[in-house]
Amino acid sequence: MIRSLLAVAALAAFCAPAASDPACGLYQYKAEIVRVIDGDTVVADIDLGFNTWRRDEHLRLYGIDTPERRKATMDGWRAAKAALAQRIEGRELIICTIKNKRGDEDVGKYGRYLVKIYDGEDLVNDWMLEQGLAVVYED
Structure with a gap:
């Protein structure tokens, strides 16, 4: 009985997110940001666990919008892309995917x-x- 309780406690401690991890639940992943496409789109290699990876996955930053490359504001596009690239490109970070109404x-x-x-x-x-590189985006 005590051995079972210790095993459950150890598993709970192992599965619980660290205090600094965002509260994403099962939708939290480690990801290496491979490259920045623009201020709201990146390409990442995502660690799904158990030695399983999704490579070259295109991700869109939720809730923001930045200038597009083909629009008249090329300077805004360059500034947003450069700032985001400097901050995250080549780094391993935590991503949280957004769930839709069905829970997917x-x-x-x-x-x-x-x-x-x-x-x-x-x-x-x-x-x-x-x-000031992005504006709020609502679907």
Whole structure:
């Protein structure tokens, strides 16, 4: 009986997220940001656990919008891309995928997973807004 309780306690401690991890539940992953496409789209290698990876996955930062490359504001596009790249490119960070109403991981209209990216306790999506490089995006 005591051995069973110790095993359950050890498993609970192992499975519980660290204090600094975002509260994403099962939708939290470690990801290496391979490259930044623009201020709200990145390519990442995602660690799904058990030595399983999703490589070159296109991700869209949830809740923000930045200037597009083909629009008249090329300077805004360059600034947003450069700032995001400097902050996260080549780094291993935590991503949280967004759930849709059915409870599945949501993808936007272009098939990219919608994510929040955490750099420690800092939400990168919010950082882009605070820097004036993005605006709030609502579907």
